[in-house]
Amino acid sequence: MRLSRAFVPTAKEAPKDAVLPSHIYLVRGGFISQVASGIYNFLPLGKRVLDKIRSIVKEELDKAGCQEVQLGFVTPCELWEESGRLAKYGKELLRFKDRKENCFVLGPTHEEMMVDLVRGRVSSYKQLPLNLYQINLKFRDEARPRFGLLRGREFVMKDGYSFHADEEDMRREYALMEETYKKIFNRLGLEFRAVEADVGAIGGSASKEFMVLARSGEDTIAVCSSCDYAANVEAAKRKLPKPPAEAPEFSAFEPFYTPGLTSIEELSDFFRVHPYYFVKAVAKKAKFGDEERIVIFFLRGDDELQDIKAANAIGADELLDAQEDELKEAGIVPGFIAPYEQECQIVLDEALKGAKGVICGGNKEDYHLIGADLSHFDEALFADIATIREHDLCPQCGASIRLTKGIEVGHIFQLGTRYSAAMNATFLDKDGKAKPFVMGTYGIGVSRIMAAAIEQNHDDRGCIWPKQIAPYHVAIIISNIKDEAQRSFGEELYHKLLEAGVEVVLDDRADRFGPKIKDFELIGYPYGVIVGKGLEQGQVQIVDRKSLQKEEIAKEEAFERILELVK
Numbered sequence: 001m002r003l004s005r006a007f008v009p010t011a012k013e014a015p016k017d018a019v020l021p022s023h024i025y026l027v028r029g030g031f032i033s034q035v036a037s038g039i040y041n042f043l044p045l046g047k048r049v050l051d052k053i054r055s056i057v058k059e060e061l062d063k064a065g066c067q068e069v070q071l072g073f074v075t076p077c078e079l080w081e082e083s084g085r086l087a088k089y090g091k092e093l094l095r096f097k098d099r100k101e102n103c104f105v106l107g108p109t110h111e112e113m114m115v116d117l118v119r120g121r122v123s124s125y126k127q128l129p130l131n132l133y134q135i136n137l138k139f140r141d142e143a144r145p146r147f148g149l150l151r152g153r154e155f156v157m158k159d160g161y162s163f164h165a166d167e168e169d170m171r172r173e174y175a176l177m178e179e180t181y182k183k184i185f186n187r188l189g190l191e192f193r194a195v196e197a198d199v200g201a202i203g204g205s206a207s208k209e210f211m212v213l214a215r216s217g218e219d220t221i222a223v224c225s226s227c228d229y230a231a232n233v234e235a236a237k238r239k240l241p242k243p244p245a246e247a248p249e250f251s252a253f254e255p256f257y258t259p260g261l262t263s264i265e266e267l268s269d270f271f272r273v274h275p276y277y278f279v280k281a282v283a284k285k286a287k288f289g290d291e292e293r294i295v296i297f298f299l300r301g302d303d304e305l306q307d308i309k310a311a312n313a314i315g316a317d318e319l320l321d322a323q324e325d326e327l328k329e330a331g332i333v334p335g336f337i338a339p340y341e342q343e344c345q346i347v348l349d350e351a352l353k354g355a356k357g358v359i360c361g362g363n364k365e366d367y368h369l370i371g372a373d374l375s376h377f378d379e380a381l382f383a384d385i386a387t388i389r390e391h392d393l394c395p396q397c398g399a400s401i402r403l404t405k406g407i408e409v410g411h412i413f414q415l416g417t418r419y420s421a422a423m424n425a426t427f428l429d430k431d432g433k434a435k436p437f438v439m440g441t442y443g444i445g446v447s448r449i450m451a452a453a454i455e456q457n458h459d460d461r462g463c464i465w466p467k468q469i470a471p472y473h474v475a476i477i478i479s480n481i482k483d484e485a486q487r488s489f490g491e492e493l494y495h496k497l498l499e500a501g502v503e504v505v506l507d508d509r510a511d512r513f514g515p516k517i518k519d520f521e522l523i524g525y526p527y528g529v530i531v532g533k534g535l536e537q538g539q540v541q542i543v544d545r546k547s548l549q550k551e552e553i554a555k556e557e558a559f560e561r562i563l564e565l566v567k
């Protein structure tokens with residue numbers, strides 16, 4: 001491609017609302033342009049990157065035996081009624097009516113449509129398993145579309161759905177998809193982790209998220225410094241922490257006057273006891289459908305409550321903050337809550353199992369209990385509800401845990417019969433009985449990957465594309481287009497590289513060198529060839545975009561050198 005003819009509208013100014021590098025550089029580099037909040041056009045360079053991502057995803061899925069389909073983007077409300085999601089989905093689901101007053105929604109995900117496609121057409125266990133996917137537009141009317149392609153309203157997703165005769169076969173496919181996703185993200189040239197994800201209160205079924213590691217990620221993930229354990233903090237487990245030295249000794253279990261002291265920090269100073277030996281109480285309002293009630297969670301003083309883990313432990317939809325008067329109404333003494341004699345439900349963190357000689361609230365204003373012994377508490381009251389911390393111990397191997405940020409680019413999920421049962425999609429099994437399909441679902445954020453790649457790979461000048469998804473591999477920059485020798489050498493090299501199948505652009509614009517090299521750095525082609533003054537001495541420069549290092553080479557060697565680099 002000749003940049004003199006190309007539609008690559010680069011810009012000096014970043015969009016006003018842009019804070020993240022991927023948003024800024026993708027717009028400034030002329031990859032995408034905004035149409036409306038969370039809706040983007042893909043310009044020629046952006047389209048090339050998107051297509052590359054798409055084709056890597058497709059190749060690996062096809063190799064794993066999946067089949068591509070393309071379903072309607074506009075989907076009838078009746079199907080969403082059947083699954084029960086029309087009422088449940090909320091405002092992310094964009095609904096509208098056609099001229100005949102039929103109700104439709106723009107597909108945010110396609111479980112219903114895929115189940116509808118398969119039911120009636122696949123009727124026997126002999127036709128199973130089946131794994132169908134599409135790479136298509138999705139629309140979600142996100143509450144806060146932001147960060148460019150990272151959280152759009154209209155975006156490109158690969159969504160796959162598998163159908164099985166039983167759980168075991170579904171788990172086999174799930175493992176195959178995990179392997180396939182790893183191949184995909186490796187081929188995309190991204191540093192990523194497959195992390196255990198929160199599966200919600202229903203539990204049981206497994207789910208993994210694929211996270212591209214990047215500082216700007218919205219998710220915090222816990223990764224082991226030694227083995228392959230990785231989990232979203234919403235789901236991360238840990239080996240129980242080792243007790244710090246110097247356990248306090250109490251001769252009796254008795255109330256102790258602690259006037260106005262409610263925080264663990266104040267109490268730890270007052271008693272000169274490590275926070276580990278305190279019992280911290282966190283009272284929350286738990287939501288179960290339309291019902292709400294107070295639940296008190298107890299943790300070691302140096303731990304924090306993980307709301308999602310805590311909600312899952314009691315089967316709640318979510319946990320809300322409880323106001324002081326609501327606590328008092330429930331007979332609770334805020335700031336001095338004991339795990340004893342509570343009327344509401346209590347849950348204790350696993351790290352408190354068997355705890356003796358600890359300090360907890362006294363259920364009385366200004367009093368704590370010292371020398372408490374929790375070893376007699378019923379096993380059933382304990383659950384894993386604490387937030388994993390940096391340097392906690394890996395649940396698999398015991399090595400130190402590191403916290404890092406990630407961007408979710410993929411998600412695999414053992415779905416079971418949730419949709420097939422609700423939508424009456426059944427097959428005849430070996431025993432002649434009709435059974436609902438057991439399903440798995442697998443998503444990849446194709447357009448989000450484009451932004452995630454830049455969040456992970458950029459510097460203060462612009463994008464640094466991984467070779468596998470770079471819009472082009474090399475740019476030949478003719479420093480001064482009026483110089484006949486420079487121009488003809490650049491043209492010649494350009495044609496030779498094109499012939500050799502190299503993805504090359506020729507910067508033959510009648511611009512000064514400064515803006516050209518700035519564009520090169522902003523767009524982030526992996527390599528550049530600068531054809532400038534050195535040509536008089538028979539030299540050209542090769543630039544590595546990532547390191548910004550320049551290599552002087554004889555002009556005759558340029559062609560071979562580039563072939564070597566882009567190989």
Ligand code: ATP
Binds near residue numbers: 140142408
């Ligand atoms: P998130 O927690 O980021 O909202 P999600 O759990 O809603 O994601 P899924 O429903 O599992 O996402 O969708 C599959 C994939 O689609 C995600 O892993 C993500 O990569 C991508 N994705 C989801 N929402 C968006 C969005 N608003 N913009 C771009 N990509 C998205």
Ligand code: MG
């Ligand atoms: Mg979402």
